[in-house]
Amino acid sequence: MRTVIALLVGLVLVAPARAAADELAAGWQALTNFHARQALEAFDRHLSDANPAAAREARFGRGVALLDRQPVSPAQVEEARVLFTALADSGADDPAQGARFFLGRIAQHHLAIPDAAEAARQFRRLLATDENSVWAQSALGRLALLEIYELNPAWTPAARLGEAEKLLAHAHTSAAQSDVHYAIADAVFFYRLSPAGALSHLLAAERLGRLDWTARAEVLVQIAELSRLSGNRPQAAQFYRTFLKENPRDLRAYIVKERLAEVEKG
Amino acid sequence: MRLTGNKIGFALLGLAYLASAFLIARRSAEEVTSDRVTIRLSQWQLEGGVRDAVDAIIRRYEELNPRVHVVQIAVPGGSTYLPWIQAQMVGGTGPDLVEYSWPWPDTARNFSPISAEVMLPNPYNRGTPLEGVPWRDTFIDGMSSPDNYVQTLSQYYGVSMTTGMQRIVYNRALLQTITGRETPPRTYREFLALCARIREYATANRLNLAPLACSRTTHINLTGEIVNDMATQLAARIDFRHRLKLEPDDLGRSYLRGEWSYDAPELVAGFQALKEFGEVCTPGFLQRERDTALTDFVSGRAVMVVAPSWEATSLQQLCPFELGAFRYPTARENDPVYGRFAKGPFSEGQVLTGMPFYLNRSTPHRAEALDFLRFMSSQEGSTIFTNVSNWLPIVVGVKPSDFSAQFQLQAEGYSWYGNFLGPSSHLEPQNLVLSVLYTLWSPDGRVAVFSSALTSGMAAIVRDGFRRDVISGLNNIRREDAAAAARAEWAPTGRRPETLPLMTLANEINLYQARAVLAHP
Structure with a gap:
């Protein structure tokens, strides 16, 4: 009898948690397909979930969906920014780090006048919190662009x-x-x-x-060309060959073959 | 009961209603009671033979796959197709496979990428030399055309069916009469000599006969080729990224930075060669339409015509004389005037494939639609397409018809990809060129005036294009950011990627570089 009661209690406690997890997952899935309204409906049902972790994830999801619900207005971006700020300043869990990442992205790309310094500040705080997180590692390349260009x-x-x-x-x-x-x-x-x-x-x-495939093709040619120009013929030949092997139908095949013959002769 | 006109009208209306209801009910019942899947494909190629070719592919596919029924929806192109397809997609009634094009809107929202699928072999190539070859590599361009690999989204989307290339098509009999031989000119000087001979013949015989029929649209690709062939050394000098290739944006940025201009000796030589081309064309061709040029040629008022490959079938049907075709012979290293600029052989550039089909993101029949797409682009499917339509094939190993073979792209040789007459990936620079070509091709046209007209208008247009690129780049980044975060959050525990699958860094770099160039005139 005690086992049955324990099972029932377990079911009562676990079932809503399972339902929340499923619904939040459905929200994320909708967003992967660019269905922001559908995602918002799923997240909004759990903004005040009894489970604090589910509620934080729902608030994070709402913020992300707001950035994609068309038409995106400045007020909507501001609502997302406020949500993200509250999340980022109230913990160090995954929603907090995700929110910090998006605070950086809002400053970088969502404002009418981008705020490079603010974007960099948010990305640096993300690195300071946990530089191994998926959010911090994703921010690094973007922070590099800010350093280089802005x-x-x-x-x-x-x-x-x-x-x-x-x-x-x-x-x-x-x-x-x-x-x-x-x-x-x-x-x-x-x-x-x-x-x-x-x-x-x-x-x-x-x-x-x-x-990715296109960037790799460009990089192979660049390495070969710069190696040729610096006199490193074996390295140039190696990368010309790799390029031709991987991109036999590329427009540059003719000139690359010509350059390969030149460095091999040499 | 007396039968009045009204009653007959209502009776006919009622009968039509009943017949429609019956047909719809029967079709719905078929769909409910049968496990046969119907997939729909839309396209806008209404040229002769293409619809028949798609129908022939469908017939063969349905023989192999009786469970699948394929319906072709042919919709006129021009201003009709795109609004139609957009309405269908928004309404959720879009076809499973859609002929589409990469510059059109909402690719990511409406269509499903097929990047994973194109890396796997096409099962319909089993038993052919392409067995086991990744689907991507079964195409002559390795699916690198912008309609296949959509660079702004870093994903493969479209599967193309054909390609197009233009040639100078000539009237064999007329050429024989005028010159005593049927063979086309092999060099630029021979071409100019032939045109001069045709002029002499026309004058001597008081004929209304031009060397080359041309029109305001058919000259465009040739115009770019003539200028770019003279500019390979300039291209090599401004390849600052060491890619052996100039992207349109590279050209636009370096133009705005003052690293090349339309006064460059190579381009001036190209413009002079272009002027000579215009001088042998039908007078007033810049105001004439494509069909006027064809009429001139078919009716014997021109010995040659600039013709794209998709006209090949029509020309064969229309002309009462035998045809030949050759590639326009631009000047080479041994040319007495242009030799110092020419560094050949010249490639005709990248194979650009067309008639691409995209997979509807919301199709309930993804597997079947993909399977049909694989068959369409297999060696067997492409052979059917080519044999029935007479359009050029793009699947490796598929042979074109004898006549269309003369239109096949000659890829071997130098090509720097970018077009000096169209710096940036927008149409406006090219439109500017088209609008000032009269300064070169009118009877009193001059190279210096043409060059100056380009110089005075180009920078502002290129800037406008980059401003639009920045806006669309931002929109892409914002949209993909949300989807990337969602993909990471949705991934099963322990299978989260090490970084978010954001828009590629290369695309984000483009945005910053465009901004930097715009900020510093």
């Missing part, structure tokens, strides 16, 4: 890239490392600095294996 406009490009390089010390995942290396290398070209400075970053990004 913060400290009076600094020389080389000095800005130096600041971005410091972020590599906080990158603990291959994806984050790859992002920072790629951002620096591309900025070397953008600022028309000596291209040799990009080579080590390109090599590192390639080694990490996290580049």
Whole structure:
């Protein structure tokens, strides 16, 4: 008899928690399909859930959905910002870190006039809280872009890239490392600095294996070209060959074959 | 009872209503009682042979898969198709497979990426040399066309059916009469000499005969090719990213930064070659439509015509004479005037595939729609398409018809991808070029005036394009941020990605670089 009662009590306690988890999951699923209204309905049902963790997740979900519910108005973004601020300032759990990430993104990309300094401040606080979290690691590449293009406009490009390089010390995942290396290398070209400075970053990004297909094709050509220009013929040949093997139908195949023949002859 | 007109009218209306109700009920009953799945495909290619080709593919597919019924919905293109498809998608009644194009709106909301699927072999290629080859690599461009791999979303979306390329099509008999030979010119100088000979012949015989029929739309790709072939050395000089390739945005940014201009010697040479091209075309062609150029050619008022491959079938049907086709011979290294700028051989550029089908994100028949898409783009499906439509195939190993084979892209050679007459990935720079070409091609046209007209208008237009890019880039980032967070939160415990699947960093970099260029004129 006691077992039956325990089971019943267990069911009464667990069932609502299960239902909340399922509904919150349904909210996230709706958002993956860009159905923000549907997601909001799911999250709104649990804003005051008896389970504090479920309620925090629901508030975080509501904030994210508000950023995607069309038409997105400044008032809606502000509502999301207030929600995120409350979450981020009241804990260090996953919703708090997610909220901090989005506070950075709102300042970076959602405001009519972006606030690079505020975005960087939020991302740095995220790193200070738990730099291994998915949120902090995702913020690193974006913080690098702020360092390179927006913060400290009076600094020389080389000095800005130096600041971005410091972020590599906080990158603990291959994806984050790859992002920072790629951002620096591309900025070397953008600022028309000596291209040799990009080579080590390109090599590192390639080694990490996290580049998407199009970026990888570009990086293979860039490594080969910069290696050729710096006189490292074996490395140039190696990357020309890899490029041709992976991209036999690329528009550049003809010129790459010509360059490969040149460095092999050489 | 007396039968009045009104009564007959109402009776007919009633009968029509009953017949419609019966047909709808029968169709619904079929759907309910049968396990046969119906998938719908919409497309706007109403040119002769294409609908028949799709129908032929459907017939063969249904033989192999009796459980699936495929319905083709052909809708006129132009200004009709896009609003129609948008209304269907918003209303939740969109076809399962939709011919679409990457610059159109709401790709991510309406369509499902197929990035995972294109890395797997196409089962319909079993027993062919493409067996076991990833679906992506069974296409001649490796699915790199913008309609297949949507770069702003970093995902594969569309599966194309064909490609197009233009050639100079000529009247063999007329060429024989005028020159005593049927073979086309092999070099730029031979081409100019041929045109001069045609002019002499027309004058001597008092004929209304032009060397080359052209129109305000058909010259466009050729115009770009003529200029870009002269500019390969300039392209190599401004390849600051060391990619051996200039993206349209690279060209636009470096133009705004003053790193090249329309006074560059290579471009001036290209404009001079372009002027010479205009001089051999039908007088007034900039004001004439495509069908006027075809009429000139078909009726013997021009020896040659600039023709894209999709006209090939029509020309064969219309012309009472035998046709030949050749690639426009731009000047090469040994040319006495342009040789110092030319560095060939010249590739005709990237294979750009077209007629792409996208998978409806909300289709209830995802598996069946994907399966049909695989069949359409298999060697067998593509062979059926090519044989019936006479359009160029894009599946590796599928042979075009003898005539359309002359239109196949010649990819071997130098190409820097970007078009100096269209810096940035917008249409407006090209529209500016089109609007000032008269300064080059009118009887008193001059290269310097054309170059100056481009210079005075281009920067503002490129800037406008970048401003729009920044806005759309921000919208993409915002939308993908929310979806990325949702994907991470929705992932099962322990299977969360190490970083969020945000918009790629390369796309976000584009946004910052565009802003930086806009901020510093």
